[in-house]
Amino acid sequence: MMILLILTGRTGLSAAASPMEALKNPIETVLSLLKDPKYKDPDQRQQQRDKILAITRQIFDFTEMSKRALARNWKSFSPQEQLKFADVFADHLSNSYMDKIQGEYKGETIIFLGQEMVADGKALVTTKIQRQPSDISVDYSMLLVDNQWRVYDVNIEGVSLIKNYRSQFDQILVKESPTQLIERLKKKVEVKIGN
């Protein structure tokens, strides 16, 4: 009896929040940070940015995103290159994401439409942003890793972020080496920081 209790306590499968719940809180926190008048001042932008990035680092699984963006090319990267790539790709994605929301977000409402269990440990959470003249659909593909739901792809109006990067990386890796691709990404990130 006691052993049974230990087993169920340890595996804790029921403890994982649903994918939609796992996504809702971070997104709502990010939105409130964006709407917070405290950060209206351009000097405060970096602080706002850092706070938001801390949240996105938790909810996005950048390693998974890197794997899928490289697909078959992932295996041809050395473990060191894989780490470096995931790191710099994460920075690049975070920067692009930050630019987009800090630039575009003007207080729109985000509606969580629902979630769909695609497979064991995989789910799709659908949302839409209420905007003029028409709403924008944003879907999050999520993976259950270590009992946590995290995002591995974002689909905006039918365009998958990961597929879009894959088409670019495939093209680059035909002629260039993994190190060269990593350098390219590094340069993009550095230009941003220089700004």
Place this chain on the structure above:
Amino acid sequence: MFLPGILAVYSAESPAARASSSDDEEYLDDAAPRITVADPLYVLNQAVFDFNDKMYFWALKPIAQGYKTVVPTPVRRGIQNFFHNLGSPVRVVNCFLQGKMGAMASEMCRFVYNTSFGILGFWDPAKDYPHLNPPEEDFGQTLGFFGIGNGIYLVLPFLGPSTLRDTIGMGGDYFITPMTYIDPAALAWSLKGEETVNDLSFRIGQYEEMKDAAIIPYASFKDGYLQYRKQKIDQ
């Protein structure tokens, strides 16, 4: 005797064991086949892409920014609604051609509603009724609906990414667009220009963001366009 059995069950359940087996090839299987289109006119397309890029920063963006400063937002929204309403015939006909009768009816209702209660379409009261806002159709999508492939990738001057099918689609829609029949042609063109600048005034910054997010803008825009159109055809 009892204990090893329980420990075996316990360790099989642990996250570490689960992760290493699902980890390996799964990220490869996940990929739905990528949408690709032949690009034999690559050299020309790239040149037009670069031309469009320059036109955006040198001409279109400054004009749209000036316009945005001068024209108040509600007025710009009204103009946007007005032109969107004028696009109804194209949407109605293409819903019909695809046999989407429900959507066609919705489009017609929306047109009537917005033209009357929305005063010639300057207001969009129909947007509060989701069933009056079906996915929008055009002739390129109609051709795609009937299984006609993209053909080849094209980058059109000013208009941007397209494919052979979608360009032919635009040609087809040209004949059911009310503005086509406005005389003199110069007026029709300046109205088209107005519509474009007005729309752009809401989207300043989007092009720059997409370009910045990309490692190879040409490839990114091509892939994005193809994915976007596929989604629209599937709707």
